[in-house]
Structure formats: C-alpha cells, structure tokens
Amino acid sequence: MRQSRWVEFLVGAVMLLFVGCSESPQTGENQEIEEPGKQTYTRFCFSCHASGLGGAPRTGDAAAWAPRLEKGLEKMLEGVIRGLPPGMPARGMCLQCSDQELENVMTYMLKRSK
Ligand code: HEC
Numbered sequence: 188m189r190q191s192r193w194v195e196f197l198v199g200a201v202m203l204l205f206v207g208c209s210e211s212p213q214t215g216e217n218q219e220i221e222e223p224g225k226q227t228y229t230r231f232c233f234s235c236h237a238s239g240l241g242g243a244p245r246t247g248d249a250a251a252w253a254p255r256l257e258k259g260l261e262k263m264l265e266g267v268i269r270g271l272p273p274g275m276p277a278r279g280m281c282l283q284c285s286d287q288e289l290e291n292v293m294t295y296m297l298k299r300s301k
Pocket residue numbers: 227228231232233234235236240241242243244255262263264266267271272273274275276278279280281289292293
C-alpha cells in the first residue's frame with residue numbers, strides 16, 4: 188500500500204516538472220531586432236577594428252574617428268570600398284558586401300564611437 192502511494196507521488200512530481208518546463212517563458216519575444224551591419228561587423232571588421240590592428244581606428248575610440256569624420260561620411264565610405272593601403276583592405280575584406288551593407292556597418296561602428 189505505502190509503496191504504491193510513493194509511486195503516485197513520484198509520477199506526480201515528474202508530471203509537475205514536465206508541465207513546468209513546457210511553461211517556461213518564451214524567450215523569443217523580447218529579443219531585440221538585430222541592428223543592420225552588426226553581423227557583418229562581427230565577421231569581417233571586428234578583428235581589426237576592435238583591437239586597432241595595423242593602426243585601424245578602434246570602435247569606441249571617439250578620438251581616433253574624429254579626424255576621419257571630418258572628411259565626411261561619403262569620402263569615408265569610398266575609402267572602405269576602395270580600401271586604404273596598406274592597412275585597410277578593400278571592402279574591409281567583405282567582398283560579397285554591397286555598398287549599402289558597408290554603409291550599414293560603418294554606421295554601426297560610428298554609433299559606438301561617439
Ligand atoms: C585587416 C584589418 C582590417 C579589416 C578587416 C577592416 N579594417 Fe577598416 N581599417 C583598417 C585600418 C588599418 C584602417 C586605417 C587605414 C588608414 O587610415 O590608413 C581602417 C580604416 C577604416 C575606416 C576609416 C576610413 C577613413 O577614410 O578614414 C573605416 C570607416 C573602416 N576602416 C571600416 C571598416 C569596415 C566597415 C570593415 C569591415 C567590413 C573594416 N573596416 C575591416 C583595418 C581593417
């Protein structure tokens with residue numbers, strides 16, 4: 188007798204655990220929408236622009252970007268597309284990136300470098 192009640196209890200506990208799991212809050216809903224340019228930045232630009240490798244202006248370093256900003260965003264984007272030898276490879280090494288995508292990435296970096 189006692190033993191079967193114990194089994195019942197155990198089954199109940201397992202059921203509770205199961206139901207508890209399926210009721211876990213939905214994590215997808217509150218996720219921020221990915222910023223345009225972020226993924227490309229992480230894949231292609233981060234390696235140089237996070238550390239300042241080869242003299243790259245670091246993301247987050249406002250002073251490093253200030254003189255570059257002076258020439259205007261359009262000129263800067265031209266530099267990204269053509270490359271700035273020897274340090275900055277053409278299209279930041281993202282050869283499949285469209286001009287628009289490169290602009291998105293540049294905006295992403297600059298927003299973090301104010
Ligand atoms: C191999 C390293 C490297 C990678 C990868 C790289 N950069 Fe650069 N980047 C540099 C260096 C070095 C400079 C500084 C060049 C100079 O001023 O001579 C630079 C400069 C720049 C500038 C300033 C241009 C200017 O006119 O002053 C921008 C904007 C830029 N990079 C964007 C990007 C973007 C966007 C990506 C990714 C798609 C990227 N970079 C990937 C090394 C890199």
